[in-house]
Amino acid sequence: MNDKIYNKLYWYNVALDVPMRTNLFEYKYHSEIQIGTRVIVPFGRRKMVGIVISIILIPTINPLQIKNIDLVLYDFPPFSKAWIELVKFTANYYQRSIGEISVNAIPALLRKVSSYIAKNKKDISPIKKLQENYKKYIHKYHVKKIQEPILNSDQKKAVDVISNIKNFQTVLLYGVTGSGKTEVYLHIAKDILLSGFQVLFLVPEINLTPQLEEVIINRFYPIFGENLLTIMHSGLSDKERLFSWINLYQGKTKILLGTRMAIFAELPKLGLIIVDEEHDQSYKEQHGSRYSARDLAIWRGKNLNIPVILGSATPSLETWLNVINKKYLRLNLKNRAKSLSLPSINLVNTKNIKLVEGFSEIVIESIKKCLEKKKKVLIFINRRGYAPILYCKLCSWLSTCLHCSTFTVLHKIKEKNSYLQCHHCGKNYNIPINCPSCHNNELSFMGYGTQRVEEYLSKIFINANILRIDSDSNKNRYKNIFDNINSKNIDIFIGTQMLSKGHDFIDLELVCILNADMMIFSQDFRASEKLFAQLIQVSGRAGRHNTQGKVIIQTSYPEHEIYKTLLLHDYEYFANLILKHRKMASLPPFSYQALIIAESSKVTLALNFLNKIKEIYYEKFQNIYKHVLMFDPIPLRILRISNIERAQLLIESINRAELHKFINIILYDVELLAKNLKIKWHIEIDPLEI
Ligand code: ADP
Ligand code: ZN
Ligand code: ZN
Numbered sequence: 141m142n143d144k145i146y147n148k149l150y151w152y153n154v155a156l157d158v159p160m161r162t163n164l165f166e167y168k169y170h171s172e173i174q175i176g177t178r179v180i181v182p183f184g185r186r187k188m189v190g191i192v193i194s195i196i197l198i199p200t201i202n203p204l205q206i207k208n209i210d211l212v213l214y215d216f217p218p219f220s221k222a223w224i225e226l227v228k229f230t231a232n233y234y235q236r237s238i239g240e241i242s243v244n245a246i247p248a249l250l251r252k253v254s255s256y257i258a259k260n261k262k263d264i265s266p267i268k269k270l271q272e273n274y275k276k277y278i279h280k281y282h283v284k285k286i287q288e289p290i291l292n293s294d295q296k297k298a299v300d301v302i303s304n305i306k307n308f309q310t311v312l313l314y315g316v317t318g319s320g321k322t323e324v325y326l327h328i329a330k331d332i333l334l335s336g337f338q339v340l341f342l343v344p345e346i347n348l349t350p351q352l353e354e355v356i357i358n359r360f361y362p363i364f365g366e367n368l369l370t371i372m373h374s375g376l377s378d379k380e381r382l383f384s385w386i387n388l389y390q391g392k393t394k395i396l397l398g399t400r401m402a403i404f405a406e407l408p409k410l411g412l413i414i415v416d417e418e419h420d421q422s423y424k425e426q427h428g429s430r431y432s433a434r435d436l437a438i439w440r441g442k443n444l445n446i447p448v449i450l451g452s453a454t455p456s457l458e459t460w461l462n463v464i465n466k467k468y469l470r471l472n473l474k475n476r477a478k479s480l481s482l483p484s485i486n487l488v489n490t491k492n493i494k495l496v497e498g499f500s501e502i503v504i505e506s507i508k509k510c511l512e513k514k515k516k517v518l519i520f521i522n523r524r525g526y527a528p529i530l531y532c533k534l535c536s537w538l539s540t541c542l543h544c545s546t547f548t549v550l551h552k553i554k555e556k557n558s559y560l561q562c563h564h565c566g567k568n569y570n571i572p573i574n575c576p577s578c579h580n581n582e583l584s585f586m587g588y589g590t591q592r593v594e595e596y597l598s599k600i601f602i603n604a605n606i607l608r609i610d611s612d613s614n615k616n617r618y619k620n621i622f623d624n625i626n627s628k629n630i631d632i633f634i635g636t637q638m639l640s641k642g643h644d645f646i647d648l649e650l651v652c653i654l655n656a657d658m659m660i661f662s663q664d665f666r667a668s669e670k671l672f673a674q675l676i677q678v679s680g681r682a683g684r685h686n687t688q689g690k691v692i693i694q695t696s697y698p699e700h701e702i703y704k705t706l707l708l709h710d711y712e713y714f715a716n717l718i719l720k721h722r723k724m725a726s727l728p729p730f731s732y733q734a735l736i737i738a739e740s741s742k743v744t745l746a747l748n749f750l751n752k753i754k755e756i757y758y759e760k761f762q763n764i765y766k767h768v769l770m771f772d773p774i775p776l777r778i779l780r781i782s783n784i785e786r787a788q789l790l791i792e793s794i795n796r797a798e799l800h801k802f803i804n805i806i807l808y809d810v811e812l813l814a815k816n817l818k819i820k821w822h823i824e825i826d827p828l829e830i
Contacts, residue, residue, distance in 0.1 A: 151199050151206065154181055154190040155227075157243035157251070161811060163231070164238060165190070166199050169209040176218030180211040180253055189213070189251045191242050193224065211257070215265035216250060217389065223406050226440060235803060235823050236429045244429070245404035247382040270383055277383040278366060286358045289477070291327070295320055298471040299327045305447045310438055312418075312463050313451040315473030316482060316709070317680020318644075321451045322352070323477070325414050326359055328449070333364060333394050337411025341397045342433060344420035346373045348642045349397055356395060364394050372398035372405060400425060400433035403440070411446055413437045417642055418450035418459060419673050421828050430824045453680060453711065454673035457722065458729040460715045476684070482709050483651070483682040483689030487698040495694075497596040498588040503652050503692055504600065511604055511631055515649035515687060519593060519634045520678045522655060524610040525549035526592045527585035530560060532575035541567060545780040550585050551612070552592075565782040588654065594634050601632065609635040640678040651682040653693045660700060663777070664829055665727055668702055672714055675706055728826075732796040734803055735827040736789040736810065739820040743775050743785035749819040750789040756809050765802040767795040790830055 150172055153164035167181050177192045187210065199206055219242075227242040234241075243251050249266040256265065270277070291299065294315075302311055302324075315321045329339045341356075343349060349371055360368050370384040370393040387393040389406040396402055400423050415423070415434050423434040434450070441448035450459055450468070462468040476482060488500050496504075498521075507517050527550045530539040539548045541562035548560035548569055560569040574581045594608045607630045633639060633648075659671040675693070683689020695703060705714045723730050736753065738746035750773035757770050771790040779785055793799035807823070814821050 151196040152192050152209070153194045153196055154179060154209070155193045155237070155239035155242050156181070156183055156188050156190040157239045158183070158237070159240070161235070161237055161807065164193055166196060166201060166206050167209045168203070168206045169212070173209070173212055174218045176220060176224055178213040178216065178250065179209045180213065180256060181209050182207050187253045187257065189243065189253055190239065191219065193238060213256065215267045216386070220406060220408060222444060225443060226404070226436070229439060230429070230431055230436060233800070234429055234431050234825050235807065241429055247385050248378045249382045250385075266382060267386065270379060270386070277380065281357045281361055283361045284358050288359070289320075289323060291323065292320070292475070292477065294473045294475070295324050298324045298473065301471060302328050302447060302449065303331055308442045308445045308447065310441065310448045310450060310462070310468040312455055312459055312468050312470045313449055313473070314455060314470055315451065315453060316476060317453045317677065318476040318478065318684040319453070319473035320477030321416070321473060322355060324473070325416070325449065325451070326355070329395070329412060329414070330360070332411040333360070335411070336409065338388070338391065338393070338407045338409045339395045340402065340405070340407060340410060340413045340437075341395060342402060342413070342415045342423070342437060343397065343399060343642065344417050344422040345638070345641060346375055346399055347638060349373060351644060352397060356397065360395070367392045367394060369393065369395045369397060372396060372402040374399065374401065403433040403436045410444055413441050413446070413448045414451065415448065416451045419452045419454050419456040420641065421670070424828050432826060435826070454676050455715070457669055457715060457719055461719060461729045478685050481688070483679055483691045485679060485691045485693065485707050485709070487703055487707070488692055488694045489696070489698045490694045491696045498593065498654055499596070500694055503694065506650055506690070506692060507601070507632070507652070510650040511601065513649070516630065516645065516647050517632045517650045517652065518639065518645070518648055518681055519597070519632065520640060520651065520653045521588065521590055521593055521634070522636050522658065523587070523589040524612050524636055525561065525589035526552040527589055528587040530571065530583055530585050532578060532580050533582070533584050534580045535575060535578035537575050537577040541565060543567060543780070543783045545778055549589065564778060590634050590636060593654070597632060597634070604631040605629045606632045606634065609633060609639050611636070611638065637674065640674060640681070643681060644684060645681050646685050647687065648681055649683055649687050649689055651679055651689070651691045653678060653691065656693055657695050657697060660697060660702065665722075666828065669718060672702055672706065672711070676709070676711060726794060731792050731794045732799050733827060733830065734791045734799065735824045735830060736791070737776070737786055737822055737824065738789070739784045739786050741783070741785065743779060743787055745817070746785060746787040746819060747773050747775070749813065749817050749821070750787055752813055753789060753806070753810055757806065761802060761806060765793075765798055767793045767798050768802045769793065788830070
């Protein structure tokens, strides 16, 4: 009997999450396994969970050396063909292994060997455990009866046009802030859901989920009931995430609302993808695989032949160019849905006036007036902490991190609780009593952060309820903050960019922007695009409900192009202008980029490695890949973080296909070189910062 079983062997390519670009590993098994099934295999001395990616007819290595698959996991159905295609594409495009992408995309409990093999006790499937407590994970919602607004003519047109799109098409819903884009999404989603399909709704940040969740529940729960919605973001517990996956994969859950990671969810009946605030850089993973969830959304839409809606008041220039080239369809929401007009924008020239604690008199007066009217104020300052630098006036000593080439930021929440913190490696330092360099016993601080602004405003506006929202705010507290962003008791919000995105504040009339100039002179060619979008977005929080909003920007450069166009609320003019510059300089979106980052204890070693890559390019490839440009390696702007020094090599081409072909080839040399020189490196495709 046994002989008969072992007579026939099957060989498989299994994807494992190992830090090698080598894609797949070969294993054997005595029976047929479906593609997409998870298996436990030996790897070196460890056991690992992997995913069967393909069946091999003839092994590429000696069959006698091929190891056996230990265990085939049948507790969760095999991943679908469409999903395997998605992870394969992602791996290929972003130059990662299929294992790194696929295994990391699934819930932790499905990829832990310990979930299955613990102390010789086989099959203790986490899914079984979850099913025993199934009820615990079902949310109880309090549904509020909300009057559905009547669509205005722009909204109606957008809904009509998109509802009639039955195949793949990327649509840009270009609507000014507060124009009611959400309402358009909901109308289109409803039709899709009623015809039995699922909707994937992506938002850039966790903080934006509670508000949307509430809207979706109020609107759709009465129609679709218990299995309406699942949320997916990094704040979920392992069990919650597994629960979401199961329900989505079974097609039970209708809507998936999530951050970028949700792009990898199994959605067998996916009929529509919405990417809200598509311009937001949070859609790009900044670590690990460095994928863009927005770009993958478009790929997924194309692969499934379904529509993809990108929404924004400040579309990315990549998207804008695709509209100009008629690849994307643009639909406009020209006016605000509720109030009559966009907020008025006022510049305060701070060049020749005295600021007190960073504030001009005009701003303080305006806050006062606004509070008297019982309206709310938002102060935007893109810097957390108390003050960016501690320094010595006598000898010019500056507070720096011991492990990074950065300054440490003074944090001060009430007098006694002060420390210096490095915002790059996270290390905290005690505040020196004397200057470490000249022993002067009076150290000063420079610049402003959210805590300093909070301290000052609470001294001036004693009766106002002030709330600071940045990543230092107590986590539990700020979950509540975002849940209750429209609570009546808050008068003044102080916050970083966390506050600028997407939130719909009621009764917010005045927005004050304190330090916008900081970004004007950045070397990054995307800086002006980012700044403009950010200013429009922050400004867009003002006056969204029945009250005329007002924005005040303090700047020393009121004549700068950015501010001039901002006054006109003219994103189109701005986008076209910047595109012209980019075209002349042949920069993205008119060209495509990849960045090789090298890390070493000494930057000279990193630079040496990158220079060698450049030499290889000159010797072997320059004449073959004629559109590929390789720039000189340079140290990163922040050279050292946690005692590691970094340098970068920029590769660019006006031809995306050629760039990718070239990268595929040269990375073999890069890997070899890195091994010989013992350099750590990674590649980033379509980097947002160079
Ligand atoms: P956006 O996402 O475009 O910035 P929202 O979708 O948040 O704007 O809409 C802003 C506000 O306008 C919301 O409070 C929303 O309920 C309201 N709104 C949207 N459409 C309409 C409409 N047709 N009539 C009245 N109010 C609307
Ligand atoms: Zn540091
Ligand atoms: Zn000193």
